[in-house]
Amino acid sequence: MSEVAIVGVGCVGFQPILPELSYKELMYEAAVKAYDDAGVDPRKDIDVFVTCAEDYLEGFSIFDEFVPDQLGAVLRHLFTVSGDGLLGLANAYMLIKTGHFDTVVLEAHSKASDLLTLMDVIAFALDPVLNRPLGGHPYYVAGMEMNRYLHDTCTTVEQCAQVVVKNKKNACGNPYAAYGANITLDQVLCSDMCFYPLKKLEISTPADGCVVMVLASEKVAEKLTDKPVWVKGVGWCTETPNLETRDWSKAVDTRLAAEMAYKTAKIHNPRKEIDLAEVNDLFAYKELQHMEALKLCAYGEAGKLTEEGVTARNGELPVNPSGGLLGMGYGLEASGTEKLLEVVLQLRGEAGRRQVSNVEVGLAHAWRGIPTTTGIAAVLSNVK
Amino acid sequence: MSEKIKNYRGEALKSADIKEGRVPTEKCRPKAKFAWSAGIAIGRFLEELKKAKIIASTCSKCGRIMVPPRIYCENCFKPTDGWKYVKDTGTINTYSVSYLAADATRLKEPILVAIIDLDGASEGMGIIHKLGEVDKEKIEFGMKVRAVWKPKEERVGSITDIKYFKPVKEETP
């Protein structure tokens, strides 16, 4: 079975709002960058195109219709994954692994600014009979989860707030980040209480942007680039849609996804073998919970490590050097590809001011947000 | 299939079961509101419609004059190179006489809808619009039609700035 590599990346955004470009033009701009980066002509060189989108986030039924032209995929083999960009990566990876396809393009984007009622749409994802009629802002689900997580692990609110300080600071060095800032722990702790114990500054803000990547089989990758980033393993899992029966404290989906990815990638000791991690931080506590589920540390240990600076960019285990979603902005279904982009740039040594030294293995992780329990993890390396 | 399984699962309901409350239901209307950026190409297209003009974009590689305009040629996958006005006349590529409104309710007076290949654009470059001032029995494939514009003060930069297309008599050479 062929190895799979990422051979080109392109990103536009992320910015709080990109009003001058339509979603199509946004995707086109990112695609052109990715194809230039990979040195491919999409009209001839690409076997399959994968786009990741959800209808209600776009304002369409069947968003797939509006995708091919701007990616160069007219009369080509394209499909939509209704999921996070990282789930698109999983499918692109499998396609190449079949041996039938050599080149796959992956696209995910956010035009969150086109959607005026994001929270109402998210509420529309709740169970229509049991949960939705109760009303309220859907992020109360995150408040409940954070509360249980803090209760079970003795993680402190200060430790959660520290994630925000770190990530927004990291984002200051990232040209793709929308919300970089130097803020203090007190500012986070004093921000409005929204969904107890979750505070305003601990919640990622939506942003517009698009990420396109080109993946290739071993033989094609080595022709195209001398800096391939290898996809060593991908794992994904859905726990349960039911609020009533899920595990509220442990991010089981992410743990199972990580186990699958590590198995393929032959990672036995994640903490030691992974040089940097980009984990989902849609809410600050999620970074901590996810670090634990990803086995980067013991259950309940992530808060302490964060406080000690272990997860800072120059720490022993850099987590979200990109600035994460708290710093880059919440890119809806592109959230996972924001993470993936950073890992690729870091492994290529192209992360500029954010570059972490001596990196060989990186981890990208995504979670699909409220109200889902779907997690995806990918292990990447610049060594085959 | 057929021998092994005696019972296919599923319990059919009638419309009346819901209307008359014989089965429990939960009703909800989604609050999904959007404001799409028209973007560069369609933004320009809408501005031109306001001026009662139809604009296309052009690709120097394949030579196509494309309407609705786009900033990239999807065939060549390169940026388009220029803008070009096309005529507000065209020919009927295909048409339908619709007795259904958007919500599937039945109309007494049908809507006449057509794909109109615009003059001055590349062959087959059509837009979808409605037909008016024509007997539904007299519509034909290949019929020449012309846009009927709303008056200037009513045009807002929308596809509906064109009220409809109506037949034009063949001009004598």
Place this chain on the structure above:
Amino acid sequence: MFGKKRVAIVGAGLTLFRRRLKETGKELSYEASKMALDAAGMELGDMQSVVMGTAPDAFDGVHMKGEYLADGAGAYRKPYTRVFVGGGTGVFTPLAGWWHVASGQFDSCLVVAEEKMSSCYPHPQFAFTTIFDPILERPLGMNLIWIFALEMHRYMHKHGIKKEDIARVSVKNKGNALDHPCAQLGAKITVEDVLNSEIMAWPVQRLDVSPTSDGASALVLVSEDVAKEVTDNPVWIDGAGWCIDSTHWTNRDLYYPDYVECAARMAYKMAGIKNPPKEIDVAEPYDPFDYKELHHMEGLLLCKKGEAAKLTAEGVTQRDGDLPINPSGGLLGVGNPIAAAGLMKVCEIFWQLRGEAGKRQIPGDPRTGLAQAWGDLMQYGSVIVLRR
């Protein structure tokens, strides 16, 4: 195929298709999945991955409905993906299942397709109003039937095909569906019935159209090694093809589905099929409208352009004809819960190739069959080739 993994279908499941079912989408997904697993003699625990196919969220009235349906589809704590290519989804979903197994990532995959269109109340048409471009098309008050009417009219005009030539498809499929235990609209009708039915958007009349439906279907896919353990009678997925055409559907000549041809060529190449009309023993092309069956037969290269109506008139496409088309009764007869209907076609080919189609069984000894679905804005083709 040397060095590449083969994937087998070992079980299929289907619920009733009805205008409105009492079961929720989750419950329908469960029923179809359970039937498929039982048919395969396997359990949910044997399934290493799950793929869901389901069309617009606006039908079920749930954002991210793939997530919502997950537990019904047996995805609890499993790797789970939803794929979505409009009406093409039903046939595309097993293609996604195919690469889950063909990649070597999993030895098994449960493929589920669900549609609960009746939740969109009072009529599923409301969901279709948002498939159009919001700036150029929706302001015109677009109706889904329009685009079919425009395409059908263009097809008729280009080839000089008459309404009665097309109506025969509806007569045949609704007749075939009389033998389908899950069918919603099996009926014995005549060409005159079709021609006299209510005009919706000329040339589309009531009996040219498939209904809206609730329903679910499922398949169990396994690797070659597992297939050998669980059955003597596997059906192999030998060809996978899919293709999308430009969003600018008004810039294309709608008389011919280039995207279906492109998808078919991809699948035929993979399956090593050189002469489709000769090598394909039975086909289930997508027939949400009667003309679409003809349109798709041509796109699938099962006959020449413009020739499908003639073959239909000659009886070639009947169950006992040389090239049986939609022996299940198709969407026109069995019903059209979008994604579930597409997958129903794949189930039918599976049963036909195994000789398990009961009253619908085509004569002879069919070895190779195909199913195809169409989707998006006159734009998407998905094709699967199965072999015994």
